[in-house]
Amino acid sequence: MIGIIGGSGIYNIEGAQVIKEINISTPFGEPSSPVVIMNIEGKEVAFLSRHGKEHIYPPHLVPYRANLWAFREIGVSRVLSLFAVGGINRKLKPGDYVVVSDFIDLTKNRERTFYEGVRSVKVQGEDKPAQLLRAGKVVHIDVSLAYCPEMRQALCSVLESLNLPFHSYGVYACTEGPRFETPAEIKAIEKLGGDVVGMTGYPEVVLARELAMCYASLCVVANPAAGIADYRLTSEEVIREMRRKEEELKTIIKRFVPRLPHERHCDCKKVLESAEV
């Protein structure tokens, strides 16, 4: 099943046919919202709101592990994550889409792995992640291709078919937040190779991968990053831009879901092979 995580301004998929809403508790705590199972173009899709339905979790307190574990519990194998971001690369304009291809982690204090060796949470289940956790293994996963190539390809072809402004590559820099960045920080991130900046893309991508899920991230450039435009950044501007994109995002999702082949042809599912010490 495909799981969708909605970011700021995207708290549900308006108009999609809801099948049921499930409250899931996990060994990693409560997810940020109930998981809503929807029917999109004849396929069951799970939706979760990253910040909660009422936007109650700031970026550094989002229960990332619980969210991904809840998806695992209901059989999600591919995650499409939606984000509002600030644009750093001068080619990016507000309203553009970016299909993320790599990330830079600039966060400071987040629970960033399921695999804590001897301190791992002992979970139930027979899949590889559950076995590794019960055995207290130390696991180093490869993130050379953190974002699923098959999902990225599908996203790009949907965006192209809809004639929407998009960039098929982009490096996502994740800052700790919850404050926005300083102009000096944005200059530094630009030098490091960051194209867009957000506060919630990490560790989500890594946690999905640690569960051998495919993961892709579709970003909407909501604003020029700090110091790039000569005006003050506000949350209001970010939410407004995302609301403006709501219909478009729904159309993208409707085309994206049936476009993915049933079988996963990428290597994401093999990421736990030979990853343990």
Ligand code: HPA
């Ligand atoms: N910085 C960090 N996170 C963001 C931004 C930004 O400029 N815009 C939307 N989310």
